Amino acid sequence: xxxVTQIPAALSVPEGENLVxxxxxxxxxxxxxxxxxxxxxxxxxxxxLIQSSQREQTSGRLNASLDKSSGxxxxxxxxxxxxxxxxxLCAVRPSLSKLSFGAGTTVTVRA
Amino acid sequence: EAGVAQSPRYKIIEKRQxxxxxxxxxxxxxxLYWYQQILGQGPKLxxxxxxxxxxxxxxxxxxxFSAERLKGVDSTLKIQPAKLEDSAVYLCASxxxxxxxxxxxxxxxxxxxxx
Numbered sequence: 001x002x003x004v005t006q007i008p009a010a011l012s013v014p015e016g017e018n019l020v021x022x023x024x025x026x027x028x029x030x031x032x033x034x035x036x037x038x039x040x041x042x043x044x045x046x047x048x049l050i051q052s053s054q055r056e057q058t059s060g061r062l063n064a065s066l067d068k069s070s071g072x073x074x075x076x077x078x079x080x081x082x083x084x085x086x087x088x089l090c091a092v093r094p095s096l097s098k099l100s101f102g103a104g105t106t107v108t109v110r111a
Numbered sequence: 112e113a114g115v116a117q118s119p120r121y122k123i124i125e126k127r128q129x130x131x132x133x134x135x136x137x138x139x140x141x142x143l144y145w146y147q148q149i150l151g152q153g154p155k156l157x158x159x160x161x162x163x164x165x166x167x168x169x170x171x172x173x174x175x176f177s178a179e180r181l182k183g184v185d186s187t188l189k190i191q192p193a194k195l196e197d198s199a200v201y202l203c204a205s206x207x208x209x210x211x212x213x214x215x216x217x218x219x220x221x222x223x224x225x226x
Contacts, residue, residue: 004153034214043115043202044154044217089153098144098167099215101153 002027002094006102014110019077021105023090028068031093035064035075038087038104047088048075080109113137115218117203123224129191132221135184136205142166144215145178145188146202154202160186193225 003026013019023033032051036044048057048064050073056065061078077084087106091099116135124130136143141162146154157176158168162183171178175194180186190197200220207213 036217041222043117043219044204046214046216049214091153098156098159099154101155103151103153 002030002092002100004090004092004100004102006088006090006105008105009103010106010108012108012110013080015080015082017080017109019075019080019084019107019109021075021077021088021090021107023073023075023102025071025073025092025100027094028071029094030068031095033064033066033073034091034093034099035062035073036089036091038089040086044089080107082109082111085109115203115205115216117201117218117221119221120219121222121224123226124193126195126225127192129189130193130223131187131189132201132203132223134186134188134203134218136186136203137216139207140205140216141183141208142206143180143186144204144206145186146204146217148200148202148220150199157188157201190223193223195225198223198225 005024034049035047038044050057050066063076066073085108087104089104091101118133143160145157148154157171158178159166160180163180178188200222202220204215204217206215
């Protein structure tokens with residue numbers, strides 16, 4: 001059974017600092033990995049999708065890396081802003097039928 | 112492009128009552144998912160449809176939960192009777208054809224409180 005772990009569970013940083021969010025998974029046999037953002041009381045917004053054959057994906061200030069063999073992904077957010085405050089979830093697709101999610105990292109960026 | 116639509120946004124019911132949630136996926140998306148997200152946890156898949164057929168319902172508590180997607184477009188999820196532990200956000204998502212290398216897009220969710 002695929003287990004997805006996100007550490008830390010919560011993170012508070014001053015504005016301007018770079019954010020590093022970690023995701024680990026137990027089974028390296030995945031199709032892809034997806035990072036989501038969730039604002040309080042809202043649904044999930046897809047940030048980045050990394051295919052199993054890729055090492056990283058970039059979108060603006062966001063960069064996500066994938067090391068499938070070691071079961072790890074890292075989401076980097078450069079020059080954080082208060083608007084980046086949210087919960088960030090990673091999810092792996094171990095089969096056609098599902099996404100397996102971590103519990104998320106709740107980020108607070110202090111102005 | 113319109114996103115995944117869900118209704119209602121919020122629902123409060125007493126235990127043992129029934130409740131239904133509705134989801135309309137992105138146009139053209141053949142695959143539809145229902146997830147349950149309990150506070151402080153990541154979403155957990157309840158059921159996945161490919162068009163109007165069920166692909167995976169292994170984690171759906173079938174004694175009280177049911178879901179249908181009769182015409183392969185919109186879907187309803189029902190709970191009858193509800194228990195206190197069903198309090199959660201119910202998220203609907205869709206993706207194109209269910210291919211593994213495509214993104215899943217989520218709706219805003221329905222927050223259910225069972226009292």
